[in-house]
Amino acid sequence: MATISLPANVSVMLLDIEGTTTPITFVKDILFSYIKEHIEDYLSTHWEEDECKQDVQLLKKQTEQDIREHRACPVHSPDQTVHTDEEKAIREVVDNVLWQMAADRKTTALKQLQGHMWRTAYTSGKIKGEVYQDVVPAIRRWRQQGLKVYIYSSGSVEAQKLLFGYSVEGDLLELFDGHFDTNMGLKVESKSYQRIAERIGCPPEDILFLTDVTREAKAAVEVGMNVVVVVRPGNAELAEEERSHYSLISSFSQLQATGSA
Structure with missing residues (x-):
């Protein structure tokens, strides 16, 4: 694959993870x-904490929406084991998350729940975020050339910051000007990219979006963003x-960048 010159008007790089x-x-x-391995233990340990209660409440609201929209939900078969109300409630949350x-x-x-669980794993050193070797040098070069760099991922903003803040290459958060998640909308919907451009404060035409998913690329192109598709080992x-x-x-x-060697 050949080298690609950035369009001269591009001032923002928007990166998928x-x-x-x-x-x-x-x-x-x-x-x-x-x-999958720790969800039940995590809920049991943090069940009475406000943050966990908020996560569970948000999941319940999502389930109610799924039911209203006639979307399939986990079916709870009769359980012969005697559970306390808390154990039963935790089991239902686990089933929903796994589903x-x-x-x-x-x-x-x-x-949101995943992000809170990963925070525990990252801060305890059980997990370190992985990045491809070409990523950090390229982002540093782009920033030196005056470009801004943002992340847009379906993972929560908190999960994104954990991945880059506790990465195999150390704390990389200083490399990014901001983070976007599904609060902007789904990544396959064009209006999500319009919202991001508005939030950044520039026209979509000034943004280059890097993703491995062509449905996301198509949605970004529909609002005028520049797009490059990333082909990595293991990608579809x-x-x-x-x-x-x-x-x-x-x-x-x-x-x-235009004009660079």
């Missing part, structure tokens, strides 16, 4: 596995039509 700055295997094999994860849902309620295979339609890179080092 999974499959773009960070291996998909880290998200699926490390982060998601941690949730949402199996369905690869991006609800704010799910992402692109169809020939997608490969010919989008500019592709396999490393951030292939992106050069």
